[in-house]
Amino acid sequence: MHNESSYSPLPSATFGDLPTSLEEFGLSKYEARAYLTMIGKGSLAASDLAYYANLPRTKVYQTVKKLEKKRLAIVSKQKPLICSAIPPEEAFGEIVNLHERRVRNMRKIVDRLQKISDEGQRPKGSEERRYFILDADSALSKISNLVASARSSITATVDVWGLRLLSQCRTQLVKAVTNGARIRVLVGAQCLGNESLSLLPDGIELRVIASNSDIISSNLMMIDMTHMISVDSSNGKAALFASLDAYGATQSKIFEEIWLKARETKGALENQPALAAKALDLAKAVENGLAAHMLEYAMNNEDPAIELLEVMDRKYGLKVAAMSIPEMLELVDSALKISCLGGLKHDRGNNIVSLQSKTEGKHVLPWAVVLASFFRHSGNEPRIMQNKQSPQIVHVRLANPIA
Incomplete structure (x- = not known):
């Protein structure tokens, strides 16, 4: 009971x-x-x-x-x-373990099914490619080894960081040049006047990017069209691609397009960074906008002296009106080297400044107008004369000697 x-x-x-x-x-x-x-x-x-x-x-x-x-x-x-x-743990422990094993096996089955699904959705004819991440020290070592073993070509688009990396591979670059490799390097405007440029050996083709945005914020190097390295300027780490495939071919095409539009930099290598940057700005201003102003003055038979200098200062921020004559001559000489591989010579005996272009299709008459406007503004009346024997040379005869 x-x-x-x-x-x-x-x-x-x-x-x-x-x-x-x-x-x-x-x-x-x-x-x-x-x-x-x-x-x-x-x-x-x-x-x-x-x-x-x-x-x-x-x-x-x-x-x-x-x-x-x-x-x-x-x-x-x-x-x-x-x-x-x-007791519950003893009674149900084996059952729980059995179910856990079943769940693990089911997850494995789901993973295998997902892989099959992914393979089915991947575009036909495609294949997976891999790349390696290198720390800063390993990146420099790998770049040095690849450059030294280059046999056909090296192309590089670099900012200040990448330029410094290349300058540390001077010995390897010399070896690549000796082996017959063509080395072309595109640099941003921020690299002009950088001491690393002067450390690069002879035999390297250098050009500065001349687009509206001259600041390069990444580094990409291709060696023999078999290896590609992308370097992060913020930390020096790099991604190494052992095969260029379609992505590499696209990058190579982009490089060639930019290379054709870029400017030679050899003439600006010896200049200080500030002068080199200002020379590049002047070259772009003359080619992209000032020529139109000069044509307008010519059609109206107007004297472009003061107006042209004002446009250069106000619109392009060049501040040339306040420069001394030696500073202006040095600036125009550097700009001509960048723009058309040319230069400027001053014949003190005959009181003549001669401007020359060594690039076909690049005329120096606009530069002569700029210089003539500067001298007229300075109170030294100029006279522009075309060289009949060589249309690529223009003379500016001055009324008064340059002090």
Whole structure:
């Protein structure tokens, strides 16, 4: 008999949703209630279990036998039957491990299926390419080795950082030139006058980018069209591509297009950075805008002296009106070297300044007009004369000697 003043069936609220949760382990509703009651109250006679678990008496024996078969309970052999629950960790541990193994295997299957799906979605005829990330020290070492082994060509687009890297490979560059490799280097305007330029050996073709944005913010080098290195200027790390494929071919085409529009830099190598940068600005101004102003003055038979200098100062920020005559001559000489591989000569005996272009299609008449306007502004009346024997040479005869 049960002492109902001391014991009473466990209310359903005690178990919460555990009976339903245990169904995940394959237990029926009766089995779940019986097991929960046994772990809550300990070993019980079959009749007590039926009472506390609120099970029909006709079902309790069948229920505990099923729990025993599932290794969740132990039932005594003698009467009255005593039922005890196997501790949860022991009872369900093997089942949990089994399900974890199944989940891991299912994840592996899903991964394999995903790979098959990815392969199916990849464009036909495509293949995966890889590159290597190098730290700053390894990047310099790798660039040195590749440059030294170059046999056909080296092309590079560099900023100040990349220029310094190349200058540290001087010995290897000399070896590449000796081996017959053509080396072409594109630099940004910020590199003009940089001491690293003077460290590069002879035999290297140098040009400065002459687009509207002359600042290069990355470095890309291609060696023998078999290796490509991209260097990050912020930390010196590099990405090494062991094969150029389609991406490399595109970069090579871009280089060739920019190279054709770029300017020679040899004439500006000896200049100080400030002079070299100003000479480049003057060259761009004359070619991109000042020539139109000169044509307008010529058509109207106007004297371009003051107006032209004002345009140069106001629109292009060149500030040439305030320069001394030696400074102006040096600036125009540097600009001519950059613009047309030409230069400026001053014949003091005859009081003549001669301007020459060595690039076909690049005329120096606009430069003569600029210089004549400067001298007229300075109070020294000029006269422009074309050289009949050589149209690439223009003379500016001055009324007064230059001090």
